[in-house]
Amino acid sequence: MTRPLVYAAVTRGVRVTVRSFFLEDQSEPQQGRYVWAYRVEIANEGVVTVQLRARTWLITDGQGRNQRVHGDGVVGEQPTLEPGEAFEYTSGTPLPTPSGFMRGMFHMVETVSGEAFDAIVPPFSLDSPHQGGGVH
Numbered sequence: 001m002t003r004p005l006v007y008a009a010v011t012r013g014v015r016v017t018v019r020s021f022f023l024e025d026q027s028e029p030q031q032g033r034y035v036w037a038y039r040v041e042i043a044n045e046g047v048v049t050v051q052l053r054a055r056t057w058l059i060t061d062g063q064g065r066n067q068r069v070h071g072d073g074v075v076g077e078q079p080t081l082e083p084g085e086a087f088e089y090t091s092g093t094p095l096p097t098p099s100g101f102m103r104g105m106f107h108m109v110e111t112v113s114g115e116a117f118d119a120i121v122p123p124f125s126l127d128s129p130h131q132g133g134g135v136h
Contacts, residue, residue: 009122013046014081014108016121022128029098029130036126037092040074042106042119044081049111051080052087057104057121062097062131080111098130 008017019039026035044050057069072078079087093102103123109116 005125007122007124009120010045011119012108012117013044013048013083014050014106014119015041015043015045016106016119017041017043018121018124020102020124020126022126023092024129027128027130029128032096033094034096034098034126034128034130035092035094036128037090038102038124039088039090040121041086041088042079042081043086044083047083048113049080049082050108051111052078052106052108052119053116054107055104055121056107057102059093059095059100059102061095061100074106093126095126098128100126102126 006017006019008015021037023035023037027033042052052074054072055074059067059069075089075091081087101123104121105118106121108119
């Protein structure tokens, strides 16, 4: 098995790292259902404590169709990260095409000042062995 690509971005000291994995056992290519898991690490490399309040995802399938997903927290949590702390979680998404990509942002707040900012989630590929082409 090949190692998944690692995608990372840093915004105001918050590093977001993502790896995606195609889930063959949950996919049904004959029915146009392809499923991925993605592992996200949010690390506070800054000097102030921050909290993740909400997230927004833009999911694009292989035909350019977009789906926007917005909600509170991630996996039911709104983690607070002191400097040097990190939070990891795994989630997933299905697509009707054998490839696509995701990007997004975590809506953060500095806990002392109350200042809000968006930590960028870097665009990352959703590629399967069923696509017949390269990565995005």
